[in-house]
Amino acid sequence: MSTTFRASLLAALLGAALPATAEDVTIGVIYPLTGAAASTGLELKNAAQLAADLINGTEKSLALPMVGGGGLPGLKGAKLKLVFADHQGNPQVGASEAERLITQEKVAAIQGCYFSSVTQTASQTAERYGVPFLNDSSSSVGLTQRGFKWFFRTTPNDELFVQNAFEFLKDLEKRKGIKVKRIAILAENTEFGTGAARLQEKYAKENGYEVVEKILYPPKGTQLTSEVQKLKAAKPDVVFQSSYLSDAILSMRTYKDLGFLPTALLANDAGFNDSEFLKTMGKDGNYVISREVWALDLAALKPVIGKANDLYKARHGVNFNGNSARAFTGMIALAEAINRAGSTAPEAIQAALKATNLSADQLIMPWGGIQYDENGQNRKGAGIIVQVQDGKYVTVWPAAAGTKDVVWPLPAWEGR
Amino acid sequence: MLLLQTILSGVLIGLVYALVAVGLTLIFGVMDIVNFAHGEFLMLGMYASFWGFALWKLDPLFTLPLTALLLFGVGAALYRVVIRRITDAPMLSQIFTTFGLMILFRGLAQYFWSPDFRSVEGSVLTGKVAFAGLQFGLPQVVAALGAVATSGAVWWFLRSTRLGAALEATAADKEAAALMGIDAQKMFALAWGLGAACAGVAGALLSTTFPIFPEVGASFILFAFVLVALGGFGSVAGAFWAGILVGVVEVVGGFLWDPAYKLVLVLSLYLLVVWLRPQGLMGKA
Numbered sequence: 001m002s003t004t005f006r007a008s009l010l011a012a013l014l015g016a017a018l019p020a021t022a023e024d025v026t027i028g029v030i031y032p033l034t035g036a037a038a039s040t041g042l043e044l045k046n047a048a049q050l051a052a053d054l055i056n057g058t059e060k061s062l063a064l065p066m067v068g069g070g071g072l073p074g075l076k077g078a079k080l081k082l083v084f085a086d087h088q089g090n091p092q093v094g095a096s097e098a099e100r101l102i103t104q105e106k107v108a109a110i111q112g113c114y115f116s117s118v119t120q121t122a123s124q125t126a127e128r129y130g131v132p133f134l135n136d137s138s139s140s141v142g143l144t145q146r147g148f149k150w151f152f153r154t155t156p157n158d159e160l161f162v163q164n165a166f167e168f169l170k171d172l173e174k175r176k177g178i179k180v181k182r183i184a185i186l187a188e189n190t191e192f193g194t195g196a197a198r199l200q201e202k203y204a205k206e207n208g209y210e211v212v213e214k215i216l217y218p219p220k221g222t223q224l225t226s227e228v229q230k231l232k233a234a235k236p237d238v239v240f241q242s243s244y245l246s247d248a249i250l251s252m253r254t255y256k257d258l259g260f261l262p263t264a265l266l267a268n269d270a271g272f273n274d275s276e277f278l279k280t281m282g283k284d285g286n287y288v289i290s291r292e293v294w295a296l297d298l299a300a301l302k303p304v305i306g307k308a309n310d311l312y313k314a315r316h317g318v319n320f321n322g323n324s325a326r327a328f329t330g331m332i333a334l335a336e337a338i339n340r341a342g343s344t345a346p347e348a349i350q351a352a353l354k355a356t357n358l359s360a361d362q363l364i365m366p367w368g369g370i371q372y373d374e375n376g377q378n379r380k381g382a383g384i385i386v387q388v389q390d391g392k393y394v395t396v397w398p399a400a401a402g403t404k405d406v407v408w409p410l411p412a413w414e415g416r
Numbered sequence: 417m418l419l420l421q422t423i424l425s426g427v428l429i430g431l432v433y434a435l436v437a438v439g440l441t442l443i444f445g446v447m448d449i450v451n452f453a454h455g456e457f458l459m460l461g462m463y464a465s466f467w468g469f470a471l472w473k474l475d476p477l478f479t480l481p482l483t484a485l486l487l488f489g490v491g492a493a494l495y496r497v498v499i500r501r502i503t504d505a506p507m508l509s510q511i512f513t514t515f516g517l518m519i520l521f522r523g524l525a526q527y528f529w530s531p532d533f534r535s536v537e538g539s540v541l542t543g544k545v546a547f548a549g550l551q552f553g554l555p556q557v558v559a560a561l562g563a564v565a566t567s568g569a570v571w572w573f574l575r576s577t578r579l580g581a582a583l584e585a586t587a588a589d590k591e592a593a594a595l596m597g598i599d600a601q602k603m604f605a606l607a608w609g610l611g612a613a614c615a616g617v618a619g620a621l622l623s624t625t626f627p628i629f630p631e632v633g634a635s636f637i638l639f640a641f642v643l644v645a646l647g648g649f650g651s652v653a654g655a656f657w658a659g660i661l662v663g664v665v666e667v668v669g670g671f672l673w674d675p676a677y678k679l680v681l682v683l684s685l686y687l688l689v690v691w692l693r694p695q696g697l698m699g700k701a
Contacts, residue, residue: 034522036631038531189676217675222433222626222635225425226670226678233418245533246635249627257544257553257625258425276533280627 024081025072025344027052027334028101030094030112030122031327033086036220036246037115039276040323044114044137045084046316047324051331052080054311062307065336065362074339080331083107087118094118098125108344109134111330114323116140117191123151132337132349136330137323139269140195144377150346152353152372154330156381158268161291162199164383165240165266166207168397175399178408180263182212184236186227186243186251187268189216193242196268200240212236219247228254237263245271249280256284256413263409264289273322278391283416285388287407292386294325295395297403298366305364321393325364333358333370366401421550422671423664428552428560430663432618435563436636437643437655438570439614445650446587446607447503452514453494454640455633456521457612461487461619462628463529469536469623476536476623477558483620484613491612492605499608500601518633525630534628541624559621566617567656570610574652583607587650642686648699658697661685 029048032041056079060068071077083105087094094113101107102125109132113119119138126133127148135143135153139161144153172178183204187193194216204211213234217227224247231239239262243251248271255261267290271277278285296319299306308328309320320328333356338344341352358370360380368380385397387406396406440454464483465476476483494517502513541555574580585593586603594600618636626632643662647654662682670678689697 034526034531034631036629036634038526038630039533042531215675217670218679220635221678222639223425223429223667224675225429226422226667227675229418229422229425229667229671230675246627246629249533249535253553253625257551257556258421259544259551280533280535282537 023078025075025078025338026081026083026105026107027331028085028098028105028107028110028112029082030085030087030097030101030110030118031114032089032118033084035089037089037244040114040245040274041086043275043316043318043321043324044327047312047320047327048111048136048331049082050312050315051328051335052082055080055332055335062311063304063361064308064332064364065358066332066339072335072339074342075344080335082331087113087115087122089115089118091115091117091121095121095125098122099129102126102129102131107131108338108346109334109349111136111327111334114138115190115192116143116195119143120191123148126150130346132334132346132353134330134334134353137326138192140191141199142191142195144375146375148376150350152356152376152378154333154370154378154381155293155326156367156383157377158196158199160381161268161383162196162203164291164385164397165200166203168385169209169238170207171397171399172406172408176408180237181210182234182236182238183209184213184215184231184234184239184262185211186215186217186231186239186241188219188243188247190219192244192270193219196242197240217247219244221247221250224251224254225258227251228258228260231262232258232260238266239264240266240268241272242268243271245274245276248272248274248277252281252284252288259413261410261413265410266290269293269322273386273393275318275321278388283391284413286391286416287388287410289385289387289396289406290393292322292384292393292395293381294320294322294365295384295386295393296320297393297395298384298401300403301401302361302364302366304361308364320364329363329365332363417549419668419671422668424550425552425556426664426667427660428556428663429667430660431560431563431567432622432659433636433639433643433663434656434659435567435618435621436615437640437647437659438567438652439611439618440640441644441647441650441652441655442570442614443607443611444644445652446583447499447604449499449503449510450514451611452511452637453517453521454611454615455635455637456518456525457487457491457615457633458619458622458636459521459525459628459630459633460490461616462623462626462632463525463534463619464616465620465623466534466536466628469539470534475540476620477539477541480562480617480620484617487616487619488609488613490616492609494612495605495608500604503604522630522633529630531630536624536628539624553625555624559625562621563618566614567652570614571652571656573610579606639682642682646686646689646696648696651696651698651700654696654698 031044054067058070071079085097116138123133139158187197337352341348386393394404468474468479543554643658647658669681
């Protein structure tokens with residue numbers, strides 16, 4: 001008996017057992033599938049698709065909500081169908097794709113968009129049409145300060161990440177007597193970078209650090225020489241950097257070429273945590289410190305993380321990272337809410353999202369759970385801080401979750 | 417000292433911009449066609465270097481002549497297959513054609529080679545050049561020198577060889593050149609081949625410093641267009657000097673003022689020149 005025949009027989013039997021065949025639940029998913037961030041977009045897409053496939057499948061070994069239910073039990077076993085759209089990193093395209101998904105694909109909800117600038121415009125469209133928008137991976141604070149009724153964000157935002165970074169510095173001072181005084185900020189000048197830079201400046205001043213240079217640069221350029229020269233002239237102890245992938249790579253190469261070596265580089269996720277970053281940088285990527293929302297070594301504390309990662313790796317050949325793990329988690333949280341809503345009516349899903357209450361052990365994230373506040377921000381998010389050591393991201397903070405000790409200061413470029 | 421370092425950094429990147437623009441201005445000068453797919457020649461040059469290195473461990477510097485030949489072939493073939501049919505078409509059709517080619521090349525690259533970022537790790541071109549308190553990455557210095565050599569070779573070819581003279585003649589007056597026995601079709605194919613080869617060489621030279629991905633051409637093409645107009649449409653020497661100027665203005669301006677405005681400075685300079693001298697720095701009125 002061939003596998004397909006067996007599968008179809010099984011499907012027929014299952015179909016007969018169900019009282020009625022349910023219609024698919026269509027969810028629109030918007031990510032940067034082409035353009036400079038296409039490789040990140042592909043990982044996000046793969047992760048969201050894996051979550052949907054696990055929910056639609058009957059394999060129950062992964063102890064996460066909805067997984068292995070053969071669809072959504074609350075909607076008579078309806079299957080999740082993801083319709084992907086490409087925003088190309090362009091806010092206008094994101095908004096028009098959201099409109100297309102809502103009016104033509106008739107999606108029940110939208111997930112996306114990674115770029116904060118695109119999430120901003122796409123969620124405006126969803127808000128106008130009254131369609132729930134789940135934001136899994138954009139961290140700009142402003143997104144949940146707009147008073148939107150249809151916007152829900154599972155990931156913690158930059159304010160928490162920036163607070164974490166300064167707690168980390170204070171912690172270093174307390175535990176190891178490492179004193180940091182001069183801080184420089186380098187950030188790309190769209191929604192993501194400017195928002196992060198503003199918060200970093202604010203918290204640096206509140207915590208008594210001196211901000212010696214703050215540089216906002218236009219992304220996707222051909223050179224970052226002027227930026228690096230300015231940094232070099234400012235002689236900072238620590239550089240706080242917010243960059244997407246191509247700029248992250250270019251800046252690191254320019255640091256090395258121009259001999260710029262701060263005591264530490266504290267990156268704000270994004271390009272520095274992309275799987276391509278370390279592949280491209282090789283040894284030069286070592287010792288970068290970054291805020292994260294996820295790391296594989298957390299599996300030691302939470303075995304479900306390792307199991308979910310094995311499934312993803314078996315399919316795509318790479319480990320989860322902070323971006324793909326959040327896309328996966330977003331899809332689970334969205335499906336769980338739609339299932340509880342028991343309907344694809346937007347109001348029902350909105351009400352279910354508002355009532356979401358997932359616990360820490362129902363997630364592959366190091367969060368306390370998922371529960372949205374009145375602005376749609378998950379109030380139980382938490383961040384970690386990782387450092388690249390021997391070509392891997394290892395958790396160095398908080399100490400309770402940390403598996404390795406931080407390497408400080410940055411070793412010289414040569415002889416690594 | 418820091419300022420001198422910054423100025424020289426600007427010159428280095430400017431020379432690479434110049435080489436990309438030399439190819440573009442050559443095609444425009446000879447055919448009056450704006451090639452929007454020019455950045456994709458650069459992208460192909462980068463991938464050619466990458467695959468030579470990844471598959472056969474051949475250094476981008478050694479495969480550079482092959483990359484140039486390959487891109488010459490791509491450019492000439494593209495002319496024979498596609499561009500030849502639109503030489504006398506309305507400008508809008510020409511724009512759509514080359515714009516379409518741009519999207520096609522990017523799409524093909526993404527399809528065959530994935531959107532992943534690639535890089536050449538462990539080329540002979542690693543390390544630093546340091547003297548008198550200044551320091552530069554060796555790959556940037558070699559890229560700049562390579563760009564000077566290639567631009568110079570193109571300039572010499574146009575000025576001092578019979579074939580170059582024939583190309584210039586075709587650019588000046590297609591019909592008159594044909595009456596003198598010059599085969600315009602061959603000259604056009606030659607222009608496309610040379611133009612693509614210039615961009616391909618620039619791609620090969622950049623492959624050791626810049627991440628390689630399907631959309632990489634987009635970052636450089638904006639500068640190439642600015643240089644072509646700034647230097648004077650069709651002027652190889654103009655594009656070359658404009659490249660250095662723009663590189664220095666971008667890097668030094670960003671350093672002295674605010675990096676957020678470096679493109680503003682470059683484009684203001686461009687507007688200023690086009691306003692005062694519509695034919696560009698070295699263009700003929």
